[in-house]
Amino acid sequence: MYTCGPTVYDYAHIGNLSAYIYADTLRRHLEYSGYEVRQIVNITDVGHLTADDLNQADSGQDKMLKASLREKKTPEEIARYYTKCFFADVKKLNIEKAHYYPRATAHIPQMIKMMEALFEKGLAYEKNGNVFYDVTKFKEYGKLSKKKIDELRCGARLDDHPDKKHSYDFALWLKAPKKHLLKWKSPWSFGYPGWHIECSAMAIEYLGETLDIHSGGEDHIFPHHENEIAQSEGVTGKPFSNLWFHNRFLLVNGKKMSKSENNFYTLKDITDKKYDPMVFRLLVLGSHYRSNLNFTWKRMDEARKNYEKITRFIKKLTEISSLSLSTEGGKNVDLTRFLQEFEDAMNNDLNTPLALSVFYDLISKMNKNIIDQKLAPEKAREILAILEKMNKVFGMKIELKTRSIPKVIFDLLKKREQARSKKKYKEADKIRLEIENKGFIVEDTPDGQKVRIKELLPS
Numbered sequence: 001m002y003t004c005g006p007t008v009y010d011y012a013h014i015g016n017l018s019a020y021i022y023a024d025t026l027r028r029h030l031e032y033s034g035y036e037v038r039q040i041v042n043i044t045d046v047g048h049l050t051a052d053d054l055n056q057a058d059s060g061q062d063k064m065l066k067a068s069l070r071e072k073k074t075p076e077e078i079a080r081y082y083t084k085c086f087f088a089d090v091k092k093l094n095i096e097k098a099h100y101y102p103r104a105t106a107h108i109p110q111m112i113k114m115m116e117a118l119f120e121k122g123l124a125y126e127k128n129g130n131v132f133y134d135v136t137k138f139k140e141y142g143k144l145s146k147k148k149i150d151e152l153r154c155g156a157r158l159d160d161h162p163d164k165k166h167s168y169d170f171a172l173w174l175k176a177p178k179k180h181l182l183k184w185k186s187p188w189s190f191g192y193p194g195w196h197i198e199c200s201a202m203a204i205e206y207l208g209e210t211l212d213i214h215s216g217g218e219d220h221i222f223p224h225h226e227n228e229i230a231q232s233e234g235v236t237g238k239p240f241s242n243l244w245f246h247n248r249f250l251l252v253n254g255k256k257m258s259k260s261e262n263n264f265y266t267l268k269d270i271t272d273k274k275y276d277p278m279v280f281r282l283l284v285l286g287s288h289y290r291s292n293l294n295f296t297w298k299r300m301d302e303a304r305k306n307y308e309k310i311t312r313f314i315k316k317l318t319e320i321s322s323l324s325l326s327t328e329g330g331k332n333v334d335l336t337r338f339l340q341e342f343e344d345a346m347n348n349d350l351n352t353p354l355a356l357s358v359f360y361d362l363i364s365k366m367n368k369n370i371i372d373q374k375l376a377p378e379k380a381r382e383i384l385a386i387l388e389k390m391n392k393v394f395g396m397k398i399e400l401k402t403r404s405i406p407k408v409i410f411d412l413l414k415k416r417e418q419a420r421s422k423k424k425y426k427e428a429d430k431i432r433l434e435i436e437n438k439g440f441i442v443e444d445t446p447d448g449q450k451v452r453i454k455e456l457l458p459s
Helices: 014-032 063-071 075-092 104-120 149-153 195-207 218-236 267-272 277-285 297-321 336-347 352-371 377-394 407-421 425-437
Strands: 049-051 059-062 124-127 130-133 170-175 190-193 211-217 241-247 250-252 293-295 440-445 448-453
Touching: 014 211, 014 241, 014 250, 014 267, 014 277, 014 377, 049 063, 059 063, 063 075, 075 267, 104 124, 104 170, 104 190, 104 195, 104 218, 130 218, 170 195, 170 218, 190 195, 195 211, 195 218, 211 218, 218 241, 267 277, 277 293, 277 297, 277 352, 277 377, 293 297, 297 352, 297 377, 336 352, 336 377, 352 377, 407 425, 407 440, 407 448, 425 440
Parallel strands: 211 241, 250 293
Antiparallel strands: 049 059, 124 130, 130 170, 170 190, 440 448
């Protein structure tokens, strides 16, 4: 599984991060289903140009160089800093580590070798030290994006590089100006690679000539992934990827996220507002990857309530599971149907919203038993095991922060036990009420008195 990774010139925004959450959920579900997954996520530290909204993304300034000038640091320092920030965000969102994160700048020889193979196949040409892919020579060009060359020819926003045979051809290698900070020796010029060739070279290097799955955002379909196919299949003659997994754009209040709209958010913007990163993960999972996720602060509040409900429920189950109660509560509930419905939802095109609804349904049905204090500890343990299985796919970190029971409560319990042993039941009841007023509940069990925190009752 190859996942298009970050261009490390700035902080990842929440749209980028939502794509990694969807890819992580896919990987988790594959592993849950018994597959062994090898995932590669690339780090782009050269070759991604600023005008990537033009049809072939060959125009403008290298994003790494732009950041270098902006922050008065070397490109290497920029890459090192923002790669570190990316890994920090990934960790906060509980996204599983890829098996390897190859950097584009460390794979220039592999890219040059691939370009040489494209020349041998008659798919590449060179002029003035610049190397381009001749799109007309690859008959299946456009099969992923459904774009036709005739349509591209009429496109209003094509990059007309003077050395291209056709405006819709794309760059494999660009000759660098003398003072360019990022450049390498090649058979054609001192220069740097195009954005698309790096992913083809690194995907094949680490995963072989045909991938099982290639993932990324819908903005990668064209030109990035279309060009990856042309390069890779042009060299190998084999399918580049058996499956493509593309998530739709994240919108903010129904609009495309952009700095000009003042609706551009990073994970830090979310945590600065005191939201747990898991709340954002839950918001993402609540929207199907094929649908536009509409980010609003109101929806974040709703996701936070759901996250708190899940956390309270798991805390309560954990507490009940350690008790010694004689109750039949919940024993007749068939939990296997919840797990089956969850798996059916996830197997149906990764339907995370439906899978989450099964998760919430289980919580709602079992909460009634908890409120009535009728849930057997062994049933609580069984439910916890089911929730843990589901959460291996959802990937939510649930921190069970529990209050410690203070010494004064244990002293009162001791006094109550002494009163009960002397059959002073009114005094014992008075002490029980005092304990409850301090926020704790006393339960008399065959193993003696048990005390628990009152606030763990579900709301």
